[in-house]
Amino acid sequence: MTTNRQWLVDASPRGRALELTDFKYNEAGVEPLGKGEVRVKVECLSFEPSQKGQIEVIAGYSSGTAIGDVMGARGIGEVVESNDPGLAVGKKVLGSLGWQELASIPGRSLQELPNDQFLTAHLGPLGAQGLTAYFGLLRIGQPEPGDTVVVSGAAGAVGSVVGQIARINGCRVIGTAGGPDKCAAVVNEFHFDAAIDYKNDNVKARLKEHCSNGVNVFFDNVGGPVLNDVLARIASHARVVICGGISRYEQESLPAGPANYFNVVFRQARIEGFLLSGYEREYPVALDRLKGWIESGELVYKEDIQEGFDNIPATLKRLFTGANFGKQLLKM
Numbered sequence: 384m385t386t387n388r389q390w391l392v393d394a395s396p397r398g399r400a401l402e403l404t405d406f407k408y409n410e411a412g413v414e415p416l417g418k419g420e421v422r423v424k425v426e427c428l429s430f431e432p433s434q435k436g437q438i439e440v441i442a443g444y445s446s447g448t449a450i451g452d453v454m455g456a457r458g459i460g461e462v463v464e465s466n467d468p469g470l471a472v473g474k475k476v477l478g479s480l481g482w483q484e485l486a487s488i489p490g491r492s493l494q495e496l497p498n499d500q501f502l503t504a505h506l507g508p509l510g511a512q513g514l515t516a517y518f519g520l521l522r523i524g525q526p527e528p529g530d531t532v533v534v535s536g537a538a539g540a541v542g543s544v545v546g547q548i549a550r551i552n553g554c555r556v557i558g559t560a561g562g563p564d565k566c567a568a569v570v571n572e573f574h575f576d577a578a579i580d581y582k583n584d585n586v587k588a589r590l591k592e593h594c595s596n597g598v599n600v601f602f603d604n605v606g607g608p609v610l611n612d613v614l615a616r617i618a619s620h621a622r623v624v625i626c627g628g629i630s631r632y633e634q635e636s637l638p639a640g641p642a643n644y645f646n647v648v649f650r651q652a653r654i655e656g657f658l659l660s661g662y663e664r665e666y667p668v669a670l671d672r673l674k675g676w677i678e679s680g681e682l683v684y685k686e687d688i689q690e691g692f693d694n695i696p697a698t699l700k701r702l703f704t705g706a707n708f709g710k711q712l713l714k715m
């Protein structure tokens with residue numbers, strides 16, 4: 384009988400850092416497929432900060448995975464057995480495959496993908512991260528040509544795309560990232576106008592230097608002290624887009640609100656959060672535009688590809704230490 388190696392959720396990391404022991408190795412048998420189901424050999428997994436929330440079961444952000452379940456994850460794989468007449472063996476598919484070698488899943492829940500050079504990009508710039516950047520910036524941030532846009536988490540999967548879309552829209556773009564190597568990539572590879580190393584620089588002083596007329600749009604992926612420093616420099620009628628707040632995802636208690644929040648009143652500014660899921664009907668148009676920018680070379684992306692089934696739990700931890708450099712993926 385075929386054995387399916389899996390990682391199960393074994394503990395909730397709520398209020399603390401993620402640990403490798405939050406996951407448990409498991410071997411399961413492979414059952415016959417039901418009607419409409421296909422068997423997918425998992426080839427590449429996507430890692431996202433919200434996966435920690437997923438096992439803390441935070442209502443409203445992502446649906447939960449219970450203790451004892453296979454850890455949930457989006458991934459790409461190949462159909463190796465099919466009971467779905469619409470999905471033949473050999474097709475590449477994207478879906479909620481989970482941390483396991485073989486996923487048995489309804490064919491209709493999967494997205495069929497062309498097996499071309501963009502295959503893994505569907506887990507990043509042509510997937511949830513690209514779409515998050517697109518709708519968060521263009522709909523909530525509403526950048527105008529000539530605006531100064533600041534992006535936190537600028538070397539990451541979402542942040543690097545946000546900055547490039549802002550540039551395509553004629554804005555000046557400043558990114559914050561952790562460490563000199565990431566800051567160099569933000570400027571040299573993603574073509575931001577400047578980068579601020581929030582781990583080593585005086586963020587307030589660098590914001591003053593690079594945003595002398597204030598910040599028109601702040602796209603925030605991290606929250607915490609960076610958010611507070613940018614709030615002190617917002618321009619009149621600024622838009623502050625709250626996409627994520629990874630600086631708080633491993634904290635024990637909820638941090639106090641940013642001390643500079645009252646500048647929102649003085650600057651008549653707006654702070655607005657959003658969830659990507661609110662824009663589902665518009666994904667096809669956004670994906671066409673993102674793909675066009677990638678093909679024309681206006682939008683570049685970086686993938687950080689780890690390898691091996693055994694390294695799956697450790698790869699998720701990389702997001703919270705900043706070890707990932709670009710979209711975090713793992714090839715099985």
Ligand SMILES: NC(=O)c1ccc[n+]([C@@H]2O[C@H](COP(=O)([O-])OP(=O)(O)OC[C@H]3O[C@@H](n4cnc5c(N)ncnc54)[C@H](OP(=O)(O)O)[C@@H]3O)[C@@H](O)[C@H]2O)c1
Binds near residue numbers: 430512562706
């Ligand atoms: N609203 C939505 O619908 C939606 C959808 C998708 C993602 N998101 C959010 O978007 C954000 C980015 O996600 P992503 O997938 O693109 O991840 P990512 O930026 O590729 O990876 C996470 C990065 O966060 C940074 N980080 C970790 N701990 C930090 C801390 N304490 N303070 C500041 N930065 C820290 C690290 O970069 P450095 O090395 O630069 O510190 C790390 O590389 C996350 O907050 C996520 O929750 C929201």
